[in-house]
Amino acid sequence: MTAASPPVQPLASKDYASDQEVRWCPGCGDYAILKAVLKTLADLSVPRERTVFVSGIGCSSRFPYYVSTYGFHTIHGRAPAIATGIKLANPELDVWVITGDGDGLSIGGNHLLHVLRRNVNLQIILFNNEIYGLTKGQYSPTSRQGTRSPSTPTGSVDYPVSPGAFALGAGARFIARSIDTLQAHLVSVLKRAHQHRGASFVEVFQNCVVFNDAVFAEFTEKAVAPEAQLQVEHGEPLLFGKDKTKGLRLNPATLQLEVVTVGQAGVTERDILIHDERNRTLALLLLGLKPPAFPMALGVIYCDPAPSYEEAVYAQVPPGASAARADLEKLLHQGQTWTVAG
Amino acid sequence: MTAASPPVQPLASKDYASDQEVRWCPGCGDYAILKAVLKTLADLSVPRERTVFVSGIGCSSRFPYYVSTYGFHTIHGRAPAIATGIKLANPELDVWVITGDGDGLSIGGNHLLHVLRRNVNLQIILFNNEIYGLTKGQYSPTSRQGTRSPSTPTGSVDYPVSPGAFALGAGARFIARSIDTLQAHLVSVLKRAHQHRGASFVEVFQNCVVFNDAVFAEFTEKAVAPEAQLQVEHGEPLLFGKDKTKGLRLNPATLQLEVVTVGQAGVTERDILIHDERNRTLALLLLGLKPPAFPMALGVIYCDPAPSYEEAVYAQVPPGASAARADLEKLLHQGQTWTVAG
């Protein structure tokens, strides 16, 4: 049969949206992230049939229902493990893991550690709203000390974990950050994540209007954004501020970064650190910056590719290996056998 | 009653040993660690009745049976969680968590993350033999790539996790390292860990003679030790080598450490970095050093104390709070009530 295949139409964002009604609270940052992901998929023209979204449980983890690719809404915290199995069964599939600060860093911390360490080739988007949205607002491992929530009426006392620092410690080889409302930036970060071979980890600051509204306002509000955000680009100086005159310099004595102003106190652009996304030390320093003293570092903070887990797994598999065509005869007869005559 | 209390005799190492026969393989590094711990307890004269050893499962986790204090041999990977409960019930208890590279970093990775993040005041000793001893030699998350084991007959493909880097990423505030056979050093490190308020994390390189013999020989063998080990001391220059002429210097361009020799190529002691155990960046750099190109950093690599979790928890508890004496009358009658006449 040689039926002509229909002319290929480029797919648009809307073609990647499923027919299911989106059920987040009005105003939730998740809508914006969904929009950015759909745009990313469309811009990259990914084949829907080879794309799988895998999530755990949480408001954020409802995500797969809204994308017209394959989707698996699994159980709380376990998406990385399930995604690893999917990749082992079929490394050709393009897998996105959607998780939250609770799903990925509370119950799912161990799987996140190991999927990053193993460097399974997939994209992980962690929606960080510093709260448990779905279960109605308890504090999460990323909540700041003193967070009042139903489970911490007098304020939380735990030190929060930094998703980026955790990922770095886990051995992640791609760490990026963006903000729900920063559409263009988010799309570009997601494209980089998709392009990266191996596990790419993207933390998105996501506003939960209901239980943790404006918790990131300090650096996401339009008015303060230029001064409070540092959008890093590989090979470019670490400059920020409205006129890009502020920059980061290394203090070699303290091994810390400091904010300086180009043109002041003898500082020139040559004093400003150049972003090197392969530098792990720089990544640690950038990930540790906290407003208001420092800008929040956004963009691809660390990217240092290495062979992926499933590549290495399949490199050990002899070509043509197949269970369906397994030579059982050979297997069952290997070693010592004996024959009893009839 | 005013009975005279018996004269207090200082306890010796042997008084901290239990009456149970020690059942590790002959030659196992665990014996040396046990010896060092017993000596530490004796040197510090810790009260046996207020000391608790809590472990998971593994050869290493048999440890509590051999100490004459309280001991709880729990289940695989969960010792940090159980220890947290012990501290919450009674913050006065002095708790040691004993774990292995499998127990603490494979199944137990999440609990280790959170006990470190919360900064519960206890000591964690991770026996790293880069193998699962008790289950007969499968590779572990710290095993190097290419490790042949019963479960990886053609060599493991995962990238190993670095316990120290993981702890740093998790937010640990005390990270130290030592070697089973380095008795005096190990004892001094354990004392520092004990002294530290908050979660202290000690990785001990431990030789499993049966399943992973000599895996650390590269830096533990007597002959190479001086060149291959860097024993760090707060405030002291990072020098090593037989004559302490080798040292570490920061390359500010690459943000990496480099090995230099004092007296060569114009290098003087003033070029050598001074160890600052409160510096997180330096800690990352030191933890990342790997033989043979670099020495293995040992000792207290990072120590930056902050209030402990249970301190903060109890700071929120009104004084005199007691379930036994709870004012139930008040509790049950608070809010709206009404009376039905008899």
Added chain:
Amino acid sequence: MTTSALGAQREVRDHVVIRFAGDSGDGMQLTGSQFTLETALAGNDLATFPDYPAEIRAPAGTTFGVSAFQIHFGSADIQTAGDEVDVLVAMNPAALRVNLRDLRVGGTVVVDTGSFTERNLAKAGYPSNPLEDGSLVPYQLIKLDISKLTLDAVEPFGLSQKEALRCRNMWALGLMLWMYDRDRQATVDWLNRKFAKRPELAQANIAALNAGHAFGETAEMSPIAAYQVRPARVEPGEYRTVTGTEALAWGLLAGARAAGLEKLVFGSYPITPASPLLHTLAGLKAYGVVTFQAEDEIAAIGAALGASYAGALGVTSSSGPGIALKTEALGLAVATELPLVVVNSQRAGPSTGMPTKTEQSDLYQALFGRNADSPLVVLAAATPGDCFEVAMEAVRLATKYMTPVILLTDGYLANAAEPWRIPELASLPSFPVRFRTDPSGFHPFVRDPKTLARPWAVPGTPGLEHRIGGIERDYQTGHISYDPDNHQRMTEVRAAKIAGIAQDIPLQDLALGAPGGKLVVVGWGSTYGPIVQAVRQAREEGLDVSHIHLRYLSPLPRNLGALLRSFERVLVPEMNYGQLVTVLRAAYLVPAQKLSKVQGQPFKVREVLEGIRAALAES
């Protein structure tokens, strides 16, 4: 007929079911709770059933964003939230659409016509306006532009339109309070407390409340019927309303107090519908309660077990999927014989299932859901107030017998409220724990000959230093033992310890009826209400049927077998696919039959009644 204060005629009703329904953002739960409080204060018996949407805050006006609160109150014993609704208050078209099916024919429906816009009708999926197309003819329709009436009432307070409309619920509440002749003072007080920092909001809400009330009083043009529901005859004493969650939290604390323990350490990880227990206990720091929001359910039970080991009352709580994760650690609690209370607020499954919907399908898991032979105690609470007693009993058994106890509740019990007579403290049981302190002859696993419990030897006690763990222990010394006969003996003694508890619990009684007869209905947990009502009705109809309700599921009461065998038939209604029925058949070889409802909702009285009739018809 009686007359209200102003002389309006009030019909007397024995009992009434009202459902408040609106958008998640409309404050229906608060409205229902306040109506409940005023009704309790009026001396009625009552039961409530809050029904939340699955989504946190679904888009306004959609059917899946509808939130409802049902209250059943009356002058006689009220056991369920009611099969059918007498009065439905629908704040928007979606609320009408979702809830109308439960309104009895002839029932009253109050709607806010102001919200029946085209947009809202479309969102609710109404092709035509039900207020106009005749589809509400079977009901008494009360159309009021509550939106506008509220806006008028709150006008003086200068609120934004959005804030002003938020007062609609208070207007509706005011009307309903008038309709059933309830006071408003408690609500006024509550509003003043709630909006202490924004007095204009308090005033506006109070104004709306009063306006709704006044509207009823003065709606002379098209008079609204007014009713009276007389106070219930109940035991004298001081009363309050409690949800199952509150009663449970207080019961656990009362248990720790009765045991003389300094601390209750509660380790939990949030999960619907168990989280409210965490929230409630988190507020009890001043009473010696320490709450720990763990990283996951395993850490939660681990911390609770560690706390028990260290001499506190360790408690953990979750719902089915989270309990699944705890089962390995629960085995450690069985093996090390430490006290521990594990609360399971059951929800619909399998897997994630329907988290906001109730079910009682984790009985198998509670009884059998661990590796190896690992017996423990399983209890179940029957009503919100019963949670208090059962929680105390769980603590008693856990500490006296050094054993984990699973306490089963469910999503319904967790959220439902009922009036509760506050117990006299002196009447509460007391069961002080004696920690072991004497080192002489101490071995951690030497048992009390009567209870078979091992001593509770707490770290910090000089001379009792010892090691315990999950590896099998020697019967005498407690040291690790791989001895074959010892393992047999330990397995037997673990089983005997739990089985022996049957001697220390009450004989099973009948909730209704007497031993012997055609049929006994056996229930457990939150099905108590519908079963007792159904059996009562059946008996009134002259049917030969009794009711047994089990609090103790492991061990079973020692007279249960004889009791069951005294009946010709045994019918077991459960909100699962038949679990207790399996247990009873296996234990007593009685041909018990199941009556299964797996719909995420409590039984209706009618459904149980039909089951009873069918069972009797078969015999």
Added chain:
Amino acid sequence: MTTSALGAQREVRDHVVIRFAGDSGDGMQLTGSQFTLETALAGNDLATFPDYPAEIRAPAGTTFGVSAFQIHFGSADIQTAGDEVDVLVAMNPAALRVNLRDLRVGGTVVVDTGSFTERNLAKAGYPSNPLEDGSLVPYQLIKLDISKLTLDAVEPFGLSQKEALRCRNMWALGLMLWMYDRDRQATVDWLNRKFAKRPELAQANIAALNAGHAFGETAEMSPIAAYQVRPARVEPGEYRTVTGTEALAWGLLAGARAAGLEKLVFGSYPITPASPLLHTLAGLKAYGVVTFQAEDEIAAIGAALGASYAGALGVTSSSGPGIALKTEALGLAVATELPLVVVNSQRAGPSTGMPTKTEQSDLYQALFGRNADSPLVVLAAATPGDCFEVAMEAVRLATKYMTPVILLTDGYLANAAEPWRIPELASLPSFPVRFRTDPSGFHPFVRDPKTLARPWAVPGTPGLEHRIGGIERDYQTGHISYDPDNHQRMTEVRAAKIAGIAQDIPLQDLALGAPGGKLVVVGWGSTYGPIVQAVRQAREEGLDVSHIHLRYLSPLPRNLGALLRSFERVLVPEMNYGQLVTVLRAAYLVPAQKLSKVQGQPFKVREVLEGIRAALAES
């Protein structure tokens, strides 16, 4: 009496039990395995039972460091590793001390006198030397200085003393091979392969082997009795020995092949006694097997489930405590209706229990150990060879019915070996899977009307893009649904799908006996051997008893109830505290009685026989 090659007289024996015992470092497992191989090659039927110490390598010479390997072989059907030992080979005092209790009176004990030093006697806890204090009088004692004889034999090869002494086990093996008239060639070949890189070690070991053999042949001064055990009459065909683990691994692969699946993805986390399955499968990469050593049991089942979702055969494996951790994810497999095989190699519990000891106490967990109503298939293997068939059947049911299947084995089956007739490939079942490819009318939860299975729609297939998850799904569309009636319907269909499998499995047969009669003994799993032997013996004694052995535990075979009811009594021996017995009582209301052994060791034939006699005496 027959004569050996050299003319020595050989007594004929029907069957013999030999146990090799020594220090963990003495190579007893290898010795036993080689004896097994040579015995299998000699045409005997056989069963083995390796018994490892709990410690990896406990201090040499201690009792807790003793490792033993028992083999039972004979010329008739052999079903167990034997109740009592006929010949005990004890390489040191500790081995004698630990194992003597199992030697039958009159049995033979071979000791290496060279190891009976004062130090070793003390380590073993012997107050005096048993070789001299008369305590071995009831046995036939063969005292040989095997140490010295070995050192002499290997002298030419220039080994260190330590290495030379490591050949002792081959000397002992040589002697035993002579004693039972076995060949040595397979062992020689194996030694040459094993020490290919150190030929001097191969030669020394072969020399020791030959020396032991020659010693028997020539010990004319104090002649050692020689025996003959004639080949068993078995079905003709090609044979090999298999352990349960090997048969299981190959059966899973054969299942994947029969289903036509490209890949078998095995996710596991090491745990005793399940790890050997991971090790075996890790060696089968060339056959399309991908193994994944996960970070924990949850990730292991997660990855297996993900793999099944993506179109591979997902398999996971563990033992009780690890299975406990998998139960939440197992619920997801039930809810999403994906094929999955979960192997549980059971061990003694509760909690950590006795990891190296066998038990079958996780049946409750398999049947009931999940939250909510979550039915699935449970199968159990009876013998090492049976693992192959049961594994294939597990794959068939998992893929045909889109369901998780739990396959129960235990520590005994995992390690025990038996001769196994290699099946003809053509005789194996074939059950090719058809992935869904047609987009027209596709909904992920629309069921096959006959099997009630949903389609397997694998990512990568154009036009079938869909979303699944653990939230309740609509019966028709598969979309999220909170509809009450839908949940009831889905609960019912999930149950009906599993129950319906009863139509697709064989009717239950009797292992021995016929329907009707006084007593039936019902077993499952690895108790098959002792039960079948005991029932056979009882029947030979003229007792009226039959044997039913269950492979299918959920669903139960459809004729089982009628079968059980045809007997007056039902006796259920289990290596647990009574679990299947509960299931049978509940399902069929038959007064089944338990016969429980919880000692970490298989039943002895005698123990079952006593149980049978007692049961019959009662009636």
